[in-house]
Amino acid sequence: MRVVLAEDLFLLRDGLVRLLEAYDFEIAAAVESGPELARALAELDPDVAVVDVRLPPTHTDEGLQCALRARRDRPGFPVLVLSQHVEQLYARELLADGSGGVGYLLKDRVFDAEQFVDAVRRVAAGGTAMDPQVIQQLLSRRAADDRPLARLTPREREVLELMAQGRSNAAIAGQLVVTERAIAKHTSNIFAKLDLEVSDDDNRRVLAVLAYLDQGR
């Protein structure tokens, strides 16, 4: 799997290259600025891009804009955005086009190599990887005035949280140490309580949950 990586801090870029190579990714290019990233995305046609939000020369949200542009040109192009801070505002912009293949994670998530690599693979395959912090913020905002959400059991809430992050039933089962069948049951309960349409497609399921959590604002 060919990856284009954009990160301006040498230490982090170097670490990410080594980490991804250790998990058998091929680094097509590791660049350090917005213009270089745009060129690499256009010329190298990678399978997935891992991009820092803030990049030179402007040191504003150049990386994010680059990623959004790439997805406008090529709908569904897989992009995993990394940042020192996560904002619902940015998450919403990344999810706005409704197609999958989007990730938005705190840089800290790199510490857990297994999970990080899993997120990269999921995004490359057209799935979603949302940072737990984004999901928690969404949930805490919705919780204040949302009745259906209040009807969920604590366990169901836990499952919902992991589901919104983009995890598959198998991954959720693994994390909560229960069978996949149990998770499937929780999932259908959650969809029934929130009055959402059940879908077998993992990614469509995630997007439905995210849309539900983000609605009305």
Next chain:
Amino acid sequence: MTLPRRSARLFAMNTNTKSGPLATRARAVAVAAGRGFVLTLVSLPGAVLGFTLSLLSIALVPLGIGVLTTPWVLTRVRAFADWRRALAQRWGGIPIPSAYRPVPEGANPWSRTYAMLRDPATWRDLRWLQVDMTAGYVTALLPVVLFVYPLEGLAVAAGLWRPLSTWGGYWYGFVHVTDQSSAFGAGALALVLLTLTPLAPRMLATHFQLTRAVLGASQAELAERVRVLTETRRDAVDTSAAELRRIERDLHDGAQARLVAMGMDLGTIEMLMDKDPAQAKQLLSQARQSSVDALAELRELVRGIHPPVLAERGLGDAVRALALRLPLPTEVTVELDGRAEAPVESAAYFAVSEVLTNAVKHSGADRVWIDLHHAEGRLRVTVTDNGKGGAAIGAGSGLAGVERRLGTFDGVLAVSSPAGGPTMVTMEIPCALS
């Protein structure tokens, strides 16, 4: 052939140099008379009307009606005064800076009335209106008289005395005109007066100087301005010093301590690696958690110093991002074409943040509206909630802090929060967008 032409040219030059200043002076006198005439037409009725309405309106404030009319009347008086300032600049070359304290547009009539009446410039306007309808009127009238009266005298001598003295004679100055010889007397007086006519432009200048003397900022106001600046500067220095102390303490007790713990853990892990791999592994996860916590703390700290969205996207999106973090449904409207300077953006952001915190904590509201726009060289931010009202500057609300923060930028804060709500907080900062 060449000689006459040259002399002709010389002659032309001569007339130019001789009649040039005279023509210019005559024109200056005529222009001064014309301007004086316009001023006499405007100053007396304008000043009398403005003064009467202001007095009436202010007198009616205790009855309540005045609260509605005063801002309207005083705004027009200010426009009138500003127009006269502009005339003084354009016609007299005398700059008179206009220095009214900003009045928040969206505030309720009562706080606008109060703000305007508290402004010394309002009382200065009222003093000026009285001067303008008396001395101002006379100094504007004099250039007209100096121009018209001598011409009238000459016209009388030339024959105008006949129709004028039909009914028992006509007085020109102290000359009683009844026949041609006394008319010549009037003409002689007119010639004497004509020597005073060149003073007309100077009289007009006197009018504008008088305007400046009354309408310009006084020494006391400058002293007041210095006092305010000193105060806001001290506040700014105090605030930033306190901020630095808080940051230092947070770093010392937080991230720094966690990094020390991490370093110790790593040392222990190195030692345990061979002896007790199981415990080493446990310590490793502990060290990782420490690094995660340290990062989370640093992230919060950075957000408190300068929020990353503000740096990346500017004020509009930073406030949108802030609204998304609120537990209340919030509507944000932004009309900014450009970015303000970084310190202004930062001050506005933290002011909004504080006002929102207040709304969430005290108002009991279930909806908030935020409006940001830039007009007439000011950034205006309005935060409205549908809560129970009763918010006030001071009373431990944190709004006093916001007012101090904005004061550094000559910004103002107005709170309208009747019991029962809604609460509307308006903030204005003079600034330019780029």
